[in-house]
Amino acid sequence: MLVERLPPVNVSLRPSNHPYLNGPWTPLHEEVNATDLDVIEGAIPSDIDGVYIRNTENQVHQPLGRHHPFDADAMLHQIDFRGGKASYRNRFVRTRCFEMEQEAGQSLWGGLADAPGTSLRPGFGAHGGLKDNASTDVVVHRGQVLSTFYQCGEAYALDPETLDQLGVAPWAPLDGVSAHTKVDERTGELLFFNYSKHAPYMHYGVVDRAGKLVTYIPVPLPGPRLPHDMAFSENFSILNDLPVFWDATLLKQGIHAARLHKQPSRFAIVPRHGRTEDIRWFEAAPCYVLHFLNAYEEGDEIVLDGYFQEDPTPRPMASAPEGYSHMMAYLDEHSFKSKLHRWRFNLKTGKTTERRLDDRVLEFGMINPRVASRKNRYAYSTTARPGWFLFNGFVKHDLETGESWSVQLPEGRYASEAPFAPRIGAKDEDDGYLVSFIIDENAGTAECVLIDCKRFSDGPVVRIALPHKISSGTHSCWADRDFIRDGFVAA
Numbered sequence: 500m501l502v503e504r505l506p507p508v509n510v511s512l513r514p515s516n517h518p519y520l521n522g523p524w525t526p527l528h529e530e531v532n533a534t535d536l537d538v539i540e541g542a543i544p545s546d547i548d549g550v551y552i553r554n555t556e557n558q559v560h561q562p563l564g565r566h567h568p569f570d571a572d573a574m575l576h577q578i579d580f581r582g583g584k585a586s587y588r589n590r591f592v593r594t595r596c597f598e599m600e601q602e603a604g605q606s607l608w609g610g611l612a613d614a615p616g617t618s619l620r621p622g623f624g625a626h627g628g629l630k631d632n633a634s635t636d637v638v639v640h641r642g643q644v645l646s647t648f649y650q651c652g653e654a655y656a657l658d659p660e661t662l663d664q665l666g667v668a669p670w671a672p673l674d675g676v677s678a679h680t681k682v683d684e685r686t687g688e689l690l691f692f693n694y695s696k697h698a699p700y701m702h703y704g705v706v707d708r709a710g711k712l713v714t715y716i717p718v719p720l721p722g723p724r725l726p727h728d729m730a731f732s733e734n735f736s737i738l739n740d741l742p743v744f745w746d747a748t749l750l751k752q753g754i755h756a757a758r759l760h761k762q763p764s765r766f767a768i769v770p771r772h773g774r775t776e777d778i779r780w781f782e783a784a785p786c787y788v789l790h791f792l793n794a795y796e797e798g799d800e801i802v803l804d805g806y807f808q809e810d811p812t813p814r815p816m817a818s819a820p821e822g823y824s825h826m827m828a829y830l831d832e833h834s835f836k837s838k839l840h841r842w843r844f845n846l847k848t849g850k851t852t853e854r855r856l857d858d859r860v861l862e863f864g865m866i867n868p869r870v871a872s873r874k875n876r877y878a879y880s881t882t883a884r885p886g887w888f889l890f891n892g893f894v895k896h897d898l899e900t901g902e903s904w905s906v907q908l909p910e911g912r913y914a915s916e917a918p919f920a921p922r923i924g925a926k927d928e929d930d931g932y933l934v935s936f937i938i939d940e941n942a943g944t945a946e947c948v949l950i951d952c953k954r955f956s957d958g959p960v961v962r963i964a965l966p967h968k969i970s971s972g973t974h975s976c977w978a979d980r981d982f983i984r985d986g987f988v989a990a
Contacts, residue, residue, distance in 0.1 A: 500533055500534075500535055500536055500537045500964065500966060501533065501534045501535050502531050502532070502533045502966045503531060503532040503533070504529060504530070504531050505529075505530040505531065505532075507528065507529070508528060508530070508559060508591060508601060509559075509601045509604055510528050510559055510560070511559070511560045511561050511604060511605055511606075512526065512558055512559060512560060512561055513561055516820070517566055517823075518819075518820055518823055518827065519566065519567070519568040519826075519830075519888075520558060520566060522940055523889055523913045523938045523940055523970070523971045524556075524568060524970055524971050525968070525970060526556075526557040526558045526559070526571065526970050527555070527557050527574065527589070527967060527968070527969055527970050528557065528559065529589075529967055530588075530589055530590055530591065531587075531588065531589060531966050531967065532586075532587075532588045533586060533587040533588065533965070533966040534586045535584075535586075536578075536584075536585045536586065536587055536947075536963050536964060536965070537963070537964040538961060538962070538963055538964075539946060539962040539963065539964050540959070540961065540962040541959065541960050541961035541962060542583075542960075542961055543580065543583050543584060543585055543949075543961055543963065544580075544583065544922075544932070544949065544960070544961065545582060545583035546922045546923045546924070547580050547920050547921075547922060547923065547931070547932060547949075548580060548581050548582075548923060548979065548980045548981075549579075549580060549581075549920060549977060549978050549979040549980050549982070549983070550577050550578065550579050550580070550639075550659050550660060550977070550978050550980075550983070551577065551578050551580075551918070551920070551934040551947070551975065551976075551977050552575055552576070552577045552637050552639070552644060552659065552975060552976055552977075552978070553575070553576045553577075553637070553915050553916070553936055553969075553972060553974070553975035554573055554574070554575055554633075554634055554635065554636065554637040554646060554972055554973055554974050554975065555573075555574050555575075555576060555634070555915075555969060555970045555971065555972030555973075556568050556569065556570075556571035556572070556573070556574075556632075556634045556970065556971075556972045556973070557571050557572055557573075557574045557591070557970050558570070558571040558572065559571075559572050559591075559597075559600065559601075560600055560604075560605050560606040561605065561606060562606055562609075562610060563606045563608070563609050563610075563613065563617050563618070563619070564609045564610060564612070564613035564614070564617045565610065565612040565613055565822075565826075566610060566612075567610045567611040567612045567826060568830070568888065569610075569611055569634070569635070569649070569973075570608075570610030570611055570629075570630065570632065571632065571634060572591055572592070572594075572597050572632050572634060573591065573592035573594070573597075573632055573633040573634035573646050573655075574589055574590065574591050574592070574634075574970070574972075575589065575590055575592060575637060575644065575646060575657065575662055576588075576589045576936060576965075576969055577589070577659070577660075577662055578934075578936075578947050578963070578965075579660060580920075581980070585947070585963055587947075587965055587966065588661075588662050589662070589969070590657070590662040590664075592632075592633045592634070592646045592655050592657065592664075593655075593664050594631055594632060594633050594652075594653070594655055595631070595653070596608065596623070596630040596631050596632060597632070599620075600630075606619075607619045607620050607630070608620065608622050608628070608629060608630035609622075609628060609629070610629065610630075611626070611629065612826060614754075615628065615752075615753035615754065616628075616753075618630075623648075623650075623652050623675070624648060624650030624651050624652055624675065625650045625651045625675075625693075625694050625695050625696060625723070625725075626650050626755050627696070629650060631648050631652030631653060631675075632648055632652075633646040633647055633648050633652060633653070633654075633655045634646070634648065634972070634973070635647060635648055635649040635678035635679075635973050635974060636649070636678035636679055636680065636973070636974045637974055637975060637976050638680055638681075638682050638689070638976050639659050639682065639976055639978035639982065639983060640680070640682050640687075640689045640706070640708075640986075641687065641689075641708050641709070641710055641986045642659070642983050642984065642986055643656040643657065643658065643659065643665060643668075644656065644657040644658070644659045644662070645668060645680065645689075647676055647677070647678045647679075647680060648675075648678060649677065649678040649679075649727060650677075651674060651675035651676060651677045651693045651694060651695070652675045652676070653667045653668070653671055653675065653676070654667065654668035654671050654676045654680070655667060655668070656668050659978055659983050660983065668710075669710070670706050670710060670711065670712040672693065672702065672704065672712075672715060674693045674694075674695045674702060675693050676691050676693055677691065677692055677693050677694060677726070677727075678727070678974070679727065679728040679729060679790075681729060681730070681731050681736075681871075682868075683731065683871065683872060684868050684869060684871065684982060684987060684988040685869075685871075685872070685987065685988060686708070686987060687707070687708025687986040687987035688705055688706065688707055688708060688771075689705070689706040690703075690704070690705055690729065690731050690736055690771070691703070691704050691705075691706070691729075692704070692718070692726065692729050692738055694723070694724055694725070694726055695723070696723045696750070698719070699717040699718065699719040699720065700718075700719070700720040700721075700722060700723055700724060701717070701718040701719075701720050701724065701726065701738065702715060702716065702717055702718060703715070703716055703718050703729075703736060703738060703769055704716070705771060705772060708986045708987055713772070714771075714772045714773075716769075716773070716774055716775050717775050718738055718767060718769070718775070718778060719775070720740055721740075722744070722747060723744060723745055723747075723750065724740055724741070724744045725741075725743060725744045725745065725757060726738065726739050726740070726741065727788070727789050727790070728788065728789060728790050728791050728805070729791070730791040730792075730793065730794040730803055730805070731771070731794060731871075731872055732794045732795050732796045732801055732872050732873075733795070733796060733872045733873065734770060734771055734796065735768050735769060735770055735771060735794075735796070735801060736768075736769045736770075736771055737766055737767065737768060737769075737791070737794050737801065737803055737844075738766070738767040738769060739764065739765065739766050739767065739788065740764075740765040740766075740767070740780075741764050741765070741785075741786065741787050741788065742759055742760040742761070742762045742763070742764060742785045742786075742787075743757055743758070743759050743760070743787040743811045743812065744757060744758070744760065745757055745758070746758045757812065758812065759785070759787075759811055759812045761785075762785065763782040763783060763784065763785055764782065764783040764784060764785055764786055765780050765781065765782055765783075766780070766781045766782075766783060766803070766842065766844060766851075767779070767780055768780075768781065768801060768844060768846070779846070779849070781844045781849065781850075781851045782851060783842055783851045783853055784807075784853060786807045786808055786809070786811065786840075787808045787811035787835070788805045788806060788807060788808065789806060789808070789837065789862065790805060790806055790862060790863060790864060791803060791804065791805035791806075791864075792804040792805055792806075792839075792864040792865075792866060792875075792878055793866050793870075793871060793872070793875050793878075794872065795872060795873050795874045795875070797874065799845050799846050799847040799848075800843045800844060800845050800846065801843070801844045801846065802841065802842070802843055802874070803841070803842040803843075803844070804839065804840070804841050804842075804856070804864075804878065804898075805839075805840060805842075805864075806837040806838065806839060806840065806861060806862050806864065806880075807837065807838050807839075807840035807855070808835040808836060808837050809835070809836035809837075809838060810834065810835050810836050811835050812835075813828045813829065813831070813834035813835050814828065814834075815828050816828040816831065816834060816886065818886060819886070827886065827887070830887070830888040831883070831885065831886050831887060831888065832860050832861075832862050832883040832888075833860050833883065833885040833886065836860060837860060837861060837862045838855055838856075838857060838858060838859070838860065838861065839855070839856040839857040839859075839861050839864070839878070839880065839896070840853065840854070840855055840856060841853060841854055841855075841856055856896070856898070857894075857896065857903070859882070859894070860882070860883065861880035861881065861882060861894060862880065862881055862883065863880065863881040863890065863916045863974075864878055864879065864880045864881075865878070865879045865880075865916070865917060865918050865919050865933070866878055866879070866919060867919045867921060867928050867929070867931065868918070868919065868921075868977070868988075869921060869928075869988060870928055875898065875928065876897060876898055876899050876928050876929075877895060877896065877897060877898070877928055877929045877952070878895070878896040878898060879893060879894070879895055879896075879917065879919060879933055879952070880893070880894045880896070881893055881894075881914065881916065881917070882894060882905075882907070884913070888971070889913045889971060890913055890914040890915065890916070891907065891908045891912070891913060891914065892905060892906055892907040892908050892914070893905070893906045893914070893917060893933060893935075893950065893955075894906075895929075895952065895955045904955040904956045905956070906950060906955065906956065906958050908937070909941075910941075911939065911940040911941040912937055912938070912939050912940070912941070913937065913938045913940070913971060914935045914936070914937055915935050915936040915937075915971070915972065915975055916935070916973070916974050916975045917933040917934060917935035917950075917975070918933070918934060918975055918976055918977040919931055919932070919933060919952065919977065920932045920933075920934050920949075920977045920979075921979065927953075929952045929953060930952070930953060931952055932949040932950060932951055932952060932960075933949070933950040933952060934947070934948075934949055934975075934977055935947070935948055935950075935975075936948075936965070936969060936975075937962075938968060938969060938970075938971060939968075943968055944964070944965070944968055945965040945967065945968045945969045946962050946963055946964050946965055947962075947963040947965060948961065948962050948963070949961050
């Protein structure tokens with residue numbers, strides 16, 4: 500392995516016992532380019548061509564208050580596959596806030612768990628007072644990586660092959676862009692939403708494959724809400740108004756405390772290029788949903804799959820280190836009990852039906868991106884270590900037969916969100932690989948693995964060494980080389 504190390508960034512973080520600043524969440528501050536990666540086991544397949552990119556959270560400066568892992572700066576890790584070889588690089592996303600803190604040599608903003616007034620400068624996002632760190636989500640649209648912040652900020656663009664910084668996406672509106680923008684690879688369009696504490700509280704938009712904002716409409720809500728994800732079918736986008744949102748009384752005092760309210764979940768069905776007056780609302784059982792899997796049209800119905808939280812506001816975790824019980828409960832999938840779930844919205848009758856698809860705790864689902872918005876047969880979810888925001892395995896579902904297959908990681912090994920990379924010339928929906936970075940706490944190393952989805956239970960077909968141990972984080976994406984070049988995938 501050949502490794503080029505870039506000049507170091509300015510770091511002021513001090514050692515601590517914080518559970519999300521140690522172990523698999525130890526921040527990485529080094530940026531490198533690495534070629535001729537070492538293969539630990541197996542062989543790098545020659546039938547995929549593209550890049551896998553993961554967004555991780557890496558605290559650079561000493562926090563002003565109580566650190567939350569979602570406060571930390573974005574770092575993109577990319578592995579590039581071509582011709583049976585792999586290379587790697589990683590870069591901090593140079594957001595405006597990152598650059599300001601680099602210049603100041605310290606943190607300038609408080610975080611998600613801090614009291615009002617902690618920040619030293621005006622903040623950003625729907626919450627207000629926060630740092631726009633762009634560390635939540637990552638997608639590829641019109642040949643550019645977009646790194647985004649879950650509380651709505653600017654969309655930061657990078658080159659997907661070099662990770663060169665390309666600045667802020669020019670189409671982003673004043674209320675920002677939430678994480679979980681959606682890219683329809685068939686059309687090359689990017690769909691997004693944002694939310695805020697001022698009326699109408701939500702907007703929905705579409706950016707075409709030329710980078711032009713072609714649709715941007717209000718989605719009026721009764722008050723401030725906390726949506727996290729959206730979905731899309733061929734002709735519609737699905738937004739949500741779920742009953743977990745800030746307590747209105749406390750919000751008047753500047754305190755952002757999420758509560759479960761006694762009201763149904765609501766889902767907005769919006770024609771992709773529709774108007775506000777075209778929105779139709781459907782009610783469903785109360786819940787919260789971090790992530791949706793896919794949506795498609797079937798007769799008079801829109802079918803939506805996602806991860807239903809049975810306990811979205813869990814009690815503090817008794818086993819957590821002192822002072823972290825509340826935070827750790829809200830990061831633990833086993834606390835909020837996320838289950839694979841299906842909603843059906845009947846456009847003719849206006850009725851909603853729903854059912855559970857799996858009773859296991861699952862989340863962070865992926866499908867073959869080429870069937871997004873159409874009926875998918877296969878789904879890929881992660882399993883999590885109880886008590887932690889750490890992935891310890893994968894589950895493949897056959898949604899037609901109800902069969903499933905699992906891969907469980909050994910103790911001390913933790914995965915990243917694993918998108919599906921279609922095999923070159925693939926004919927079947929599951930003809931390809933799951934791609935994931937693995938943190939090995941036992942060895943203090945990290946690697947990339949590929950799982951052949953045709954032989955899922957066999958586990959990784961290749962393990963590729965990375966030049967350093969990476970930090971954990973949130974989301975990732977896969978982009979084929981042709982999609983990077985053309986901006987869409989021909990049907």
